[in-house]
Amino acid sequence: xxxxxxLLEVRKNVLKxxxxxxxxxxxxFRAQGTYVISLVSSPGAGKTTFLEKTLTLLRPHYxxxxxxxxxxxxxxxxxxxxxxxxxxQITTGxxxxxxxxxxxxxxxxxxxxxxxxxxxxxxxxxxCPASYDLGEDLRxxxxxxxxxxxxxxxxxxxxNSADAAVITKIDLAAAVEFDELxxxxxxxxxxxxxxxxxVSAKTNEGMDGFLQFLAQTLxxxxxxxxx
Amino acid sequence: xxxxxxLLEVRKNVLKxxxxxxxxxxxxFRAQGTYVISLVSSPGAGKTTFLEKTLTLLRPHYxxxxxxxxxxxxxxxxxxxxxxxxxxQITTGxxxxxxxxxxxxxxxxxxxxxxxxxxxxxxxxxxCPASYDLGEDLRxxxxxxxxxxxxxxxxxxxxNSADAAVITKIDLAAAVEFDELxxxxxxxxxxxxxxxxxVSAKTNEGMDGFLQFLAQTLxxxxxxxxx
Numbered sequence: 001x002x003x004x005x006x007l008l009e010v011r012k013n014v015l016k017x018x019x020x021x022x023x024x025x026x027x028x029f030r031a032q033g034t035y036v037i038s039l040v041s042s043p044g045a046g047k048t049t050f051l052e053k054t055l056t057l058l059r060p061h062y063x064x065x066x067x068x069x070x071x072x073x074x075x076x077x078x079x080x081x082x083x084x085x086x087x088x089q090i091t092t093g094x095x096x097x098x099x100x101x102x103x104x105x106x107x108x109x110x111x112x113x114x115x116x117x118x119x120x121x122x123x124x125x126x127x128c129p130a131s132y133d134l135g136e137d138l139r140x141x142x143x144x145x146x147x148x149x150x151x152x153x154x155x156x157x158x159x160n161s162a163d164a165a166v167i168t169k170i171d172l173a174a175a176v177e178f179d180e181l182x183x184x185x186x187x188x189x190x191x192x193x194x195x196x197x198x199v200s201a202k203t204n205e206g207m208d209g210f211l212q213f214l215a216q217t218l219x220x221x222x223x224x225x226x227x
Numbered sequence: 228x229x230x231x232x233x234l235l236e237v238r239k240n241v242l243k244x245x246x247x248x249x250x251x252x253x254x255x256f257r258a259q260g261t262y263v264i265s266l267v268s269s270p271g272a273g274k275t276t277f278l279e280k281t282l283t284l285l286r287p288h289y290x291x292x293x294x295x296x297x298x299x300x301x302x303x304x305x306x307x308x309x310x311x312x313x314x315x316q317i318t319t320g321x322x323x324x325x326x327x328x329x330x331x332x333x334x335x336x337x338x339x340x341x342x343x344x345x346x347x348x349x350x351x352x353x354x355c356p357a358s359y360d361l362g363e364d365l366r367x368x369x370x371x372x373x374x375x376x377x378x379x380x381x382x383x384x385x386x387n388s389a390d391a392a393v394i395t396k397i398d399l400a401a402a403v404e405f406d407e408l409x410x411x412x413x414x415x416x417x418x419x420x421x422x423x424x425x426v427s428a429k430t431n432e433g434m435d436g437f438l439q440f441l442a443q444t445l446x447x448x449x450x451x452x453x454x
Binding site: 096150 | 233234237238241269270271272297298299300302321322323350351352353354355371373374375377378380381382383384396399402403
């Protein structure tokens with residue numbers, strides 16, 4: 001007998017429980033006026049560098065905080081702390097994704113009402129995080145120019161679960177002969193109409209456009225929230 | 228009540244069953260004189276490009292075949308077929324790793340005795356594949372220079388499960404300011420004494436050294452096999 005059906009059943013229960021906690025988190029975020037953005041990507045796509053730059057640029061204008069997930073080490077929290085916004089690390093041990101309960105625990109003792117924006121950086125993984133709702137308002141999937149154009153086709157679920165795509169490290173586009181047309185076509189094939197940003201956290205190229213998008217999204221979102 | 232203990236228990240059973248199949252596979256590979264090498268890495272680290280180059284260079288000297296795992300698409304099998312060695316694709320659906328049973332199924336109808344070397348390219352993932360034995364003799368973990376020096380510290384389990392590391396895309400080392408000393412130190416911290424190769428499948432740099440290592444490993448291995 002194959003053990004898969006039983007594993008699937010248990011996984012479904014875990015996912016269902018995750019959805020319940022994520023829904024409660026989302027209600028809490030809304031009630032406190034905190035807009036939540038999560039980031040997913042493969043390891044090394046530049047999530048932390050992009051997030052550090054984003055936090056640094058947002059800090060003068062918004063009250064921002066961040067949670068960052070990793071299997072091991074507090075390296076990313078230390079890197080993000082350089083942006084001088086409040087940061088907390090979540091270490092997942094051997095787990096390849098964040099779950100809503102981990103976000104809930106990591107927020108203990110934080111007065112969410114203080115933050116207009118909360119970023120959640122997921123574990124570097126293009127598979128596991130797809131199925132776990134973290135109560136976020138916006139999910140960004142990052143893809144670096146060095147990874148190859150086929151990633152949206154190979155990991156359709158995570159691209160489908162995200163609201164916008166960010167192509168990172170575009171300063172390296174020429175060196176790696178990045179094929180932008182094919183990449184865009186592959187993203188649109190998996191998630192038609194998906195908004196795509198091209199950025200370099202190193203040269204700042206494209207960061208303005210991304211921050212404008214965030215500002216607009218925030219304005220629209222706050223108009224919907226009953227105060 | 229948390230569902231985690233039950234999930235863990237089911238996972239343990241799945242892993243135990245995988246180990247049984249992997250052991251049978253290993254015995255079969257040994258009996259037929261096939262040396263098996265698996266490749267793990269994050270998505271976009273360059274597994275397929277590295278493997279295509281390796282297959283092309285090995286083909287004139289060895290009887291080689293390859294299996295390649297992905298969630299979706301047959302793209303990698305098509306790319307690897309350009310090397311003119313026999314290639315089969317395993318698509319895993321939503322599963323973030325290969326399992327021994329998938330390798331077993333993919334080999335059906337192949338006369339293993341025809342191949343001295345079989346490569347198995349795992350799904351791009353630095354977490355899930357770590358725990359699944361595929362019956363391989365040698366596991367290579369690949370890490371591209373664009374991914375950042377901290378990956379061994381963040382994903383210690385997969386580096387620990389591998390026998391040798393291959394640093395890929397070294398033609399980009401200068402462009403991304405790759406810190407070789409730190410990367411090596413981090414690999415050695417997680418897996419002391421690990422053999423590390425630096426290669427570029429684009430410029431061929433370092434491929435000779437890697438192929439020499441393979442040839443030596445094969446010779447040592449075949450001397451151990453009772454014919």
